[in-house]
Amino acid sequence: MNNRAMSDTLATLITDSGFTVPRRWQGRHVLLIPADPDWASVDYEAVQVSRLALRGFFGPGDPWPPADLTLADNRSDLAWHAREFRLQRSFAYHLMGTGCMSCLGCLYLYPSLSAEHDAEAYLWTRSDLATEPSRAMEAEVVDWVTQVWPFTMLAWPGRNISWAAWPQDNRPSYYVRRHQR
Numbered sequence: 550m551n552n553r554a555m556s557d558t559l560a561t562l563i564t565d566s567g568f569t570v571p572r573r574w575q576g577r578h579v580l581l582i583p584a585d586p587d588w589a590s591v592d593y594e595a596v597q598v599s600r601l602a603l604r605g606f607f608g609p610g611d612p613w614p615p616a617d618l619t620l621a622d623n624r625s626d627l628a629w630h631a632r633e634f635r636l637q638r639s640f641a642y643h644l645m646g647t648g649c650m651s652c653l654g655c656l657y658l659y660p661s662l663s664a665e666h667d668a669e670a671y672l673w674t675r676s677d678l679a680t681e682p683s684r685a686m687e688a689e690v691v692d693w694v695t696q697v698w699p700f701t702m703l704a705w706p707g708r709n710i711s712w713a714a715w716p717q718d719n720r721p722s723y724y725v726r727r728h729q730r
Contacts, residue, residue: 559660560637562667566699570640576689578682579653584630584641588652592643593623595652595675602676607722609712630657639723644674644686653678656690658698659723666704669722670694 563570574581584592596603596614605611615622630641644654654674661669672690674683695703706715706722 559639559658559668562699563637568699570634570637571697574642574693576686576693578689579686580645580649581642581656581690581693582645582649583634584627584643584655586624586627586631588643589620589624589627591645591650591652592627592655593618593620595654596623599654599673599676603673605712606673606707607671607725608706608715611722611725613724644690653686656694657724658694661704661723663704666702668698668700668702669704669706670708671706671722671724672708 571581572583582588596618600614600616600618603614607613630639633639634641639660640656640658642656643652644656645651646653652675654672657671659669659671661667663669670691672687674686678686691705691708694700704710704715706712
C-alpha cells in the first residue's frame with residue numbers, strides 16, 4: 550500500500566467514525582496542541598535536548614533527529630505535520646508545559662502498514678524531565694488516545710510492542726517512509 554492510500558485509510562477511519570479531531574486537549578499534566586511551525590523554536594529545543602534519546606524512535610536504524618538538524622529543518626518538518634493534520638492524513642501534537650512556554654515532547658498518530666492495526670502511535674517526552682512527571686504525562690496521553698480516539702487496533706511500536714516483535718517484514722513507520730523519498 551502506498552503512502553497516499555495509507556493516509557486515505559486513516560482519514561476515512563476518522564471520517565467514517567464521525568470523530569472530530571481535537572485541536573487541543575488539556576490534561577492534568579499537559580496541554581496538547583497540533584504540531585505547527587509557529588512552535589518551531591520550542592520544539593527544536595526539546596528535540597535537541599532529547600536528540601540522543603530519540604535516535605531510533607520511529608524504529609531501529611531510524612536516523613531522526615539527525616545530528617545536523619537545523620531550526621529551518623525542524624520548521625519544515627513541522628510544516629509537513631501541520632499540513633498532514635489539516636488533511637487528516639496523520640496527526641502530530643506538541644506536548645506543552647504551563648503557559649505554552651516549553652515543549653515537553655510530541656505525540657504522533659499515523660496510518661499503519663500492519664494488517665493487524667488501524668493506526669500507529671508514537672510518544673516521547675523530553676529526556677531532561679524528571680521521571681515521575683514524564684511518566685504521568687505519558688500515561689495521561691496514552692489513556693486519552695486509547696479512550697477518546699476511534700482506533701480499534703492501535704499499535705504503539707517501541708512502547709507496548711517491542712521493535713523486535715513489530716516490523717516482521719521491516720515496515721518503516723509512515724514518518725520514516727515520508728523521509729525516505
